[in-house]
Amino acid sequence: MRIFDPHIHMTSRTTDDYEAMHAAGVRAVVEPSFWLGQPRTSPDSFRDYFDSLLGWEPFRAAQYGIAHHCTIALNPKEANDPRCTPVLDELPRYLVKDRVVAVGEIGYDSMTPAEDNALAAQLQLAADHGLPALVHTPHRDKLAGLRRTLDAVRESALPVDRVLVDHLNETTVKEAKDSGAWLGFSVYPDTKMDEARMVAILREYGPDQVLVNSAADWGRSDPLKTRKVGDLMLAEGFTEDDVDRVLWRNPVAFYGLSGRLDLDVSSPDATHEGNSILRGGE
Amino acid sequence: MTNPRPTPGTPTQATPAAGSPQGITPALTPPEDLRAALAARLGGAARAWLDQALDEAAAHPGAHGPISVWELRLAEAGRRCGPAHADAARVLILHAAGAGTDALTRVYFQGTADERRAALHALPHLVPGPDALPLVEDALRTNDTRLVAAALGPYAARHLDPHQWRHAVLKCLFTGVPVDQVAELGRRARGDDELARMLADYAAERTAAGRPVPEDLHRVLALTGSERPSPGTADPHGKES
Numbered sequence: 325m326r327i328f329d330p331h332i333h334m335t336s337r338t339t340d341d342y343e344a345m346h347a348a349g350v351r352a353v354v355e356p357s358f359w360l361g362q363p364r365t366s367p368d369s370f371r372d373y374f375d376s377l378l379g380w381e382p383f384r385a386a387q388y389g390i391a392h393h394c395t396i397a398l399n400p401k402e403a404n405d406p407r408c409t410p411v412l413d414e415l416p417r418y419l420v421k422d423r424v425v426a427v428g429e430i431g432y433d434s435m436t437p438a439e440d441n442a443l444a445a446q447l448q449l450a451a452d453h454g455l456p457a458l459v460h461t462p463h464r465d466k467l468a469g470l471r472r473t474l475d476a477v478r479e480s481a482l483p484v485d486r487v488l489v490d491h492l493n494e495t496t497v498k499e500a501k502d503s504g505a506w507l508g509f510s511v512y513p514d515t516k517m518d519e520a521r522m523v524a525i526l527r528e529y530g531p532d533q534v535l536v537n538s539a540a541d542w543g544r545s546d547p548l549k550t551r552k553v554g555d556l557m558l559a560e561g562f563t564e565d566d567v568d569r570v571l572w573r574n575p576v577a578f579y580g581l582s583g584r585l586d587l588d589v590s591s592p593d594a595t596h597e598g599n600s601i602l603r604g605g606e
Numbered sequence: 607m608t609n610p611r612p613t614p615g616t617p618t619q620a621t622p623a624a625g626s627p628q629g630i631t632p633a634l635t636p637p638e639d640l641r642a643a644l645a646a647r648l649g650g651a652a653r654a655w656l657d658q659a660l661d662e663a664a665a666h667p668g669a670h671g672p673i674s675v676w677e678l679r680l681a682e683a684g685r686r687c688g689p690a691h692a693d694a695a696r697v698l699i700l701h702a703a704g705a706g707t708d709a710l711t712r713v714y715f716q717g718t719a720d721e722r723r724a725a726l727h728a729l730p731h732l733v734p735g736p737d738a739l740p741l742v743e744d745a746l747r748t749n750d751t752r753l754v755a756a757a758l759g760p761y762a763a764r765h766l767d768p769h770q771w772r773h774a775v776l777k778c779l780f781t782g783v784p785v786d787q788v789a790e791l792g793r794r795a796r797g798d799d800e801l802a803r804m805l806a807d808y809a810a811e812r813t814a815a816g817r818p819v820p821e822d823l824h825r826v827l828a829l830t831g832s833e834r835p836s837p838g839t840a841d842p843h844g845k846e847s
Contacts, residue, residue: 379719383750417673421718422684422692584685 325567327550328352330575331458331490331508331537334381334392335373336360341540341547342388348551352391352587354579355381356429356458358399361542367411370398374418382423391589393579395428395458396421403442404434412445419453425582426450428458429490432469435462440476447480456486456581458508461496470496474503488535488578493517497525501533506578510539511549519549519556526557531570535578632697632727633759633789644694648687655686656695663702669709676703680713684720696724701731707738714741723752729761736765746774754778755787763790772801775826776808785822795829802832 327349334342334355345353355377357370364370377394385392396418402408418424427450432439443459450457459477462469470489477484489500490508493516500507509525510516517525522536540547554567579585630643641660645653663676680699684692705713710732714725726745729738738761745757758774766774771794778785785791795801805827809819 375718379722380748380750383719383752417716420673420678420681422682422720423718586685586689588689 325349325551325554325564325571326351327554327571328354328575329537329547329550330354330488330535330579331356331510331539332547333358333539333541334385335376336542337540337547339384339388342385342390345547346388346390348548349554350390350547350550351589352393352575353385354393354395354425354458354575356395356426357397358429358460358541359401363405364402365407367408367414370408370411371414378418378421378423386589389589391587393423393425393585395426396424397428397430397446397458398442399429400431400433400439400442400460400462404436404438409438409442412442415446415449416453419449419455422584423586424455425579425584426456426458426488427453428488429460430457431460431473431489432462433460435465435469435472443473443476444480447477447482450486451481454583456488456578457482459487459489459505461489461491463491466491466493467495467499470499474499474505477503477505486581490537491516491539494521494525497529501529506533506535506574508535508537510537511546511553512539513544513546513549519552522553523556523560523562526562526566526570527560531566531574533574533578534570535574536570630694632694632724633730633756633761637698637701637731640694641698644687644691644698648691652687652691656698659683659686659695659699660702663699667703667705669712674703677713680717680721680724683724689720692720693724693727696721697728697731700724700728705732707733710738711741714744719750719753723756726753726756726761727759730759730764733761739765742766743770746770746777749781751781751783754781755783758783758788760789763788763794768798768800772798772804775801776804779805779808779820779823779826785826791826792829795826796831798830799832802827802830805830 329350332353332355334353357374357377374396382392396415398408398411419427427446430443430446432443447457459473461473473489477487484504488506488508491510492500492507497507509522511519511522516539526534536550536553538545538547538549550571554571557567558564576585630640632640635643644656648656659679662679666675668674676699680696683695683699687695700710700713703709705728710725710728714722717725722745726741729741742757742762745753748754754777762771762774775785775788778788805823809823812819
């Protein structure tokens, strides 16, 4: 089973996780920019974070045979802090980089006017840079947040079929699907989705444009949730092709909209030997 | 960083060969030869893109606007030319733009790890004096073995002071960068008794821990020409992280 985790915060994870993920079949990840638990106080710490997502973290991942890409953005929570918002002016120079495959995570946290402004500005940046957008839907007041998110997308220059709305659940999946957006689901130990509910949603709505992620970060989370969903899909009668579609081909198709996906992963040593351990598009 | 299980997915001894066409070392190859070698390897679309990028860089060097056109081309070289050719393409763009210490410093510190590596490869072609050494020193502080190796090209061989150079060689042994990647290793190691002492101390530390001594250590030790170095009393340390 080959797995592409389309949303995971590896900066917060250990090399044990990378090793276990590779053993479970994970060969590619996208790490969205987000907040760090501890609030930032200046654009400088965003710069260091973005540099890490484009430097050290891909190096770490490559050592475990995993292709690492990222998305770059000012996240919704810190969009409310005037000490952080000047980072919006710095995003264009990051959005041209290789391995930046979307603008994200953008969206709503508390649905404030400051979040409206940051969301609109960053949807425009995505359109300007030929990138899709990864949009986080809020934890609180989720359905209202989804509707406001979809309104913002419709008012933007970015077509809705270049938008992935994430952290969906039973209450938001139908309206999200009807909009034409890509559908992201985060599978967590306690909150968000779990494996059984995820499989039920796949049965009801089908695998078209559905992406499943672990969204693992510094909180209680599990970087192997993608594999566990794949295993349960098979146990419940889905085919291997269905699993491959949800856990590999759909994320490749969505982030491939950037034209910057490079799945030819090789650890430095494997490259030295003149071969690589994974080729994209297989 | 060593790992006893050499299976895919476990960390391996790192070799920074990514980003260069096979057999071409961007830091050691004159730019005109590099361009000819790259042109022979790139497909039609990538070659056309590179030709245009080099023309633009030559026509509009320097800093202009929010971001110069040649800096945009530098950023996208990986997806345009493919990862195997990105280092060479970036070195050529930097050369075409006539990037000096200031421009290379900006590109390095605003760059991805791949762009930083290219800036390091470009140093011997573009900076005659030692004023770009802070980039080398920054790269040597990282734990990214591809950056460490790129930092130890001909520019560092020429300008890095003995103390930092010795520590860089030792860091290669620690992190698994083959010392073949260190430019002018023989010339700089010859007669360096202090390097020989540090190597002997490191060998003693490895032996005391019941760990193997890297083969490369014996090679460098032989290059110093130092006779029967005895371990000194330096405080042993070992972790790079």
